[in-house]
Amino acid sequence: MAQTVVIGLGRSGLGAARLLQASGHSVSVIDSGQGELLEAKAESLREQGIEVRLQSPFAIDSFRPWLDDVQRVVISPGIPWDHPTIEQLRQHGIAVDGEMAVAWDALQHIPWVGITGTNGKTTVTHLLSHVLGKAGLAAPMGGNMGVSAADMALSLQQQSAAPPDWLVMELSSYQIEAADRIRPRIGIWTTLTPDHLERHGTVEAYRAIKRGLLERSDQAIFNADDPDLRQQRRSWNGGIWVSAESAQPDGLPADLWIDDEGWVHEPTQRLFPAEALAMPGSHNHQNLLLVTAAALQIGLSPASIEAGLRSFPGVPHRLEPLGRIRNAQVFNDSKATNYDAAAVGLRAMRGPVVVLAGGTTKQGDASDWLAELNRRACAVVLFGAGAEELQGLITTSGFPGPLSLCNDLSAAVDQAVQRAEALGASNLLLSPACASFDQYRDFEARGDHFKQLIHQVQSGSN
Known part of the structure; x- marks a missing residue:
């Protein structure tokens, strides 16, 4: 056989x-x-x-x-x-x-939304699945996060219930390059910045993999606020382009945007206020628009989309609020495993922030991250295998605040709490800018450990 x-x-x-x-x-x-x-x-x-x-x-x-x-x-x-x-x-x-x-072979009879991008894809995946679910559609999520696509297919084969209305799949570049027959009904491309270059070699090769998924999608949705995607725009024949910054990003009209009064707009009408999504940061306005564009294509009304956005609880490990320690709001951004994602998280902070960073460093341009540290961080606490490398980068950038090195996350949390109290910080942020594999099996395990440590401080047991 x-x-x-x-x-x-x-x-x-x-x-x-x-x-x-x-x-x-x-x-x-x-x-x-x-x-x-x-x-x-x-x-x-x-x-x-x-x-x-x-x-x-x-x-x-x-x-x-x-x-x-x-x-x-x-x-x-x-x-x-x-x-x-x-x-x-x-x-x-x-x-x-x-x-x-293998999963596509078993699941292609169900329409897919395939979501890819360097950053933002996990939030968009969670948010779209939630919005569709609140509207009464069965739209489970999986793929690169949560349930594997194969496990999802096996589970659906074994149950007698009707198949889902949609599958919301997060797709990494690794998964796409080894599955070039996937053809989503809707493809979403969130961002593109240099990542995984140790695997793909060049930004051009990395971009081509993600572009292939969108070219095979029946309907493609793009974030026009991303510089790389915007630069590609004239090479695409159509697609839906969204912008949280302008009705005409780069001189070309957006199909969905946020106006000066904070309302989500399409060409014929304004839909609902962008504050319907409570997550902080301009990048989450972009995520909101990508989800709204997909939901409109699927057939949801603006009112239904707004209701789903308002009830969204957030994404674990992605600017996840963990309450307060004294005067500082605590956020778990363990999903920020590269410099660009960490810079995005920093930009969402209001007021001075104590940053915990470290792990296994990645290739990439750290300049934007370093600029945000200098702009927003009042102290940085480094931990893990990449601490000394990050210390060199931060010191060379001229960072004026205190900079500490710790062996592990537990010691880093102790140090960060002390710094936040001494400096009157508004925020305490785990934003590693690194992979987790030096000390954890994945970023979820790192984030869960951080949550446990913070809870211990909040309960007075540490």
Whole structure:
């Protein structure tokens, strides 16, 4: 029987293996690691009749037992699309896909909203799913955050209820490049700034991956306030362009915008006040417009969209309010895993802020982030593997406030609380500007730990 081999026992690999087996495929899984946690995951699959081999690296030799029978290999998002083993597999006539392509095969009968962008895509995904849900449409979200697309497909296969009206999918560049047959009904592109260059090599390659998704979408929606997207605008034939800044960004008319009185407008009418969304920052006005444009395309009324916006509770780890410590409002922005996202979070702050930053540093232009630190931060507390590198950048930028280095987030929170009280800061902000993998499995785990530490301070137990 033709064999499908899934690479890795991460979230996407587990989902893909189970979905493929439930769809009638003969499935095996290989993973290069070992240890108790992986053994437990492997055993759960074996109990379902799926063969699992640990300590098997992603190399052609690991496929020798099945090479004549393997028809398809499903890779995890962490494997580069130009990995030499992928080319060797193709030379043997073996198809290579990502988990998202497997999910698309099972879910393409349901209309997708595909949401991509360097920053903003998680907020837009949560907000659109919420607005559609409040309007009475079943529109679960998943993909790059929350439930994996494969797990979503498996769950929908196993339930007897009617399928959802829409699927709201966050799609990363890693997922898109390994699933180029995805064709969303609506595609949304939030922003584009240099990111993942260690993977994609150039901004041009990174941009081309995201552009491909929008070109395959039946209706494309763009953020005209993003400099890179605005520069591309004349190369697109149509699409819906939104702007929180102007009715004519870059001299071309917007299809949806916010006027000087703070109202959301389309060419024929004004719809509702932008303050319907309580989240701070101009970037969230852009997110509001992208969601409104999609919701209008789906058929919602302005009143229904406004009601959904007003009832939105916010996004975990994305400028998530955590209450106060004395006079300082505390925000968890653990999702800010690069300089650009961290700069956006800083711009949303009103009044002086104590910033906690650190983790595994990424390539990218830090100049905007450093400028915002100098403009808004009264103190910076650094932690984790990248603390000394960030210290060098911040010191070189001429930052005038106190700058502290800590080994971990717990010590950083203690230091930041002391700084906030001593300096009379209005805000205390976790905005790492770094990946989390030096000390946490993901940014969610980092944000959850921060919330726990803040709660301890608020309850007086720290």
